[in-house]
Amino acid sequence: MEAVKDITETAAVDLGDLLDAGDDAVVILEAGDTRLLAHRAVLADRSPVFAAMFAHDTLEASSGAVSIPDVGGPVLRQLVSYLYTLRAPQLPSTAPQLLAAADKYGVSRLKEECERQVAAQLTVETAAAAAVLAVRHSCSDLKHAALAFIKTCPFEVMATQGWADAMLHQPKDLIEVSRLLYDPPPKSRSLSAKERARRLVQAAKQRAVGELRALIAAGADVGAREVAAALLVAGADRGATTDVGGKTALDLARQNNHRRLVEMLS
Known part of the structure; x- marks a missing residue:
C-alpha cells in the first residue's frame, strides 16, 4: 500500500x-x-x-x-x-532494448524491472546477448544470472547465432563475458598437483570448459594440460587436430601416457 x-x-x-x-x-x-x-x-x-x-x-x-x-x-x-x-510494460521481447533505454535516461526502477524480465527468459539462444547486455549496462543481477546459465551449457551457447552476433558486433563486451566465465576460482590455485591432474581429467571428460581453463591456469600436469588445451582449441572435438604438430587430443593423450584420457577419447 x-x-x-x-x-x-x-x-x-x-x-x-x-x-x-x-x-x-x-x-x-x-x-x-x-x-x-x-x-x-x-x-x-x-x-x-x-x-x-x-x-x-x-x-x-x-x-x-x-x-x-x-x-x-x-x-x-x-x-x-x-x-x-x-x-513497467510486460513485454519480454522488448525488455533488452527497454533496459538499454532506461539506463541511458537514468530510469533506475525501470532498468531493474527489465533486468528481471530478461533474466526470467534466459535460454541457450538468448544467454549470450543477455550476458553482453548486462556487462554493457552494469546490471549485476542479470550478469550473475546469465553467467551461471552459460556455465551449465557453454558449448551449446557458444554454438548459437547469438554468440556469433555478439562476437561480430560487441567483441569487447564478449571478451569481458569470456573473462568472467573462465577466470580461475581462487581455490583452484591451492590444490595439490595430484588433485589438479585428477580434476583436469574429470573436467575434460565432462567437457567443462571453464573448469579446464581454471585448472590449466592453476598449473595442472604438463602432459595433461596439453591434452586439455587440445580439447579447448578443438572446441572439445576429440577428433580434431591441433597446432601441436597436427596431432589430435587422443594422440597427445597416448604420447603422455594418460591412460584415462586415452580411454575417454578412444
Missing part, C-alpha cells in the same frame, strides 16, 4: 506542475518515424537526464524537439508510458 501511495502522490505533484508550465509545457520526442508529445515536467521529474537537458541552454530546451537515437519507436512509447504511469 505504501508503494501505491508514493506513486499517487508523485503523480499528483506532476499534474500540479503541468498547470503552471505555460506555453513550453510540451516537448516532441522523435525516434525514427515515431513522434510523441510529452510534458517536460513529467520527463524531468522521472529522468535526471531529461531534467539536465531541459535545465540548461541546450538545443532540445530551446527547440522543443528531442531526438532519441538508438531507440526504436515501440521502445520509446514504452519508456514514455513508464515515465507517466510508473508501471
